[in-house]
Amino acid sequence: MDSQQWDLMYSEKELVWSAKPNMFLPPIVATLPVGSALDLASGEGRNAIWLANEGWDVTAVDFSAVGIEKAKRVAGDTEVNWVVADVTTYQPGRTFDLVMIVYVHIDDAGMEALFSYAVDAVTPGGTFIGVGHALRNLTEGVGGPPVPEIHWTEERMSPLVAGLDIVSVGEVLRPVAGSEVEAIDLLVHATKPQ
Numbered sequence: 001m002d003s004q005q006w007d008l009m010y011s012e013k014e015l016v017w018s019a020k021p022n023m024f025l026p027p028i029v030a031t032l033p034v035g036s037a038l039d040l041a042s043g044e045g046r047n048a049i050w051l052a053n054e055g056w057d058v059t060a061v062d063f064s065a066v067g068i069e070k071a072k073r074v075a076g077d078t079e080v081n082w083v084v085a086d087v088t089t090y091q092p093g094r095t096f097d098l099v100m101i102v103y104v105h106i107d108d109a110g111m112e113a114l115f116s117y118a119v120d121a122v123t124p125g126g127t128f129i130g131v132g133h134a135l136r137n138l139t140e141g142v143g144g145p146p147v148p149e150i151h152w153t154e155e156r157m158s159p160l161v162a163g164l165d166i167v168s169v170g171e172v173l174r175p176v177a178g179s180e181v182e183a184i185d186l187l188v189h190a191t192k193p194q
């Protein structure tokens with residue numbers, strides 16, 4: 001989907017995604033000292049706003065101007081550095097203690113462009129968290145885009161985070177409201193060597 005399609009989606013409903021952070025973030029973030037964070041493809045800002053409320057200095061980037069405007073409204077007095085930009089070409093120009101990419105499903109060229117600078121943007125000793133729909137979610141889970149090639153697999157994701165130390169990479173289950181079937185995500189947790 002391009003930015004206009006995302007703009008349309010974000011303008012149709014009040015909140016497309018949940019107001020709560022993705023459930024896999026808080027347990028990892030709880031182990032980290034508060035610092036700076038970069039949220040790439042931040043959508044309506046649920047993860048960025050939650051982190052900022054936890055005391056983090058957050059930069060959040062998305063190419064949907066409508067999504068970013070909505071995120072600003074939801075954030076209210078919570079300060080986040082909101083940036084409207086394409087994450088396949090964005091250059092942060094600095095490093096962050098935490099870099100996260102949550103539910104970005106784009107083609108291989110886009111993922112390579114995104115991850116090449118995202119990995120560089122992790123401060124030595126810092127953390128990377130990635131969450132995406134696992135390929136198996138298409139047939140055995142719920143939600144996500146109907147295109148197999150853009151799903152996350154261990155084989156697809158591991159080379160993208162080469163240079164980081166993998167803490168864990170693998171499938172995780174996520175309950176979905178109103179569904180008897182759980183979603184199957186792929187969680188990547190890695191750290192940058194000192």
Ligand SMILES: C[S@@+](CC[C@H](N)C(=O)[O-])C[C@H]1O[C@@H](n2cnc3c(N)ncnc32)[C@H](O)[C@@H]1O
Nearest residue numbers: 006017041042043062063064086087088102103
């Ligand atoms: C499924 S939403 C996830 C939003 C957020 N990470 C979350 O977990 O709530 C995917 C987001 O990726 C953004 N996106 C997709 N491709 C992008 C690109 N090339 N540049 C910037 N944002 C992009 C969309 O605008 C959308 O907000």
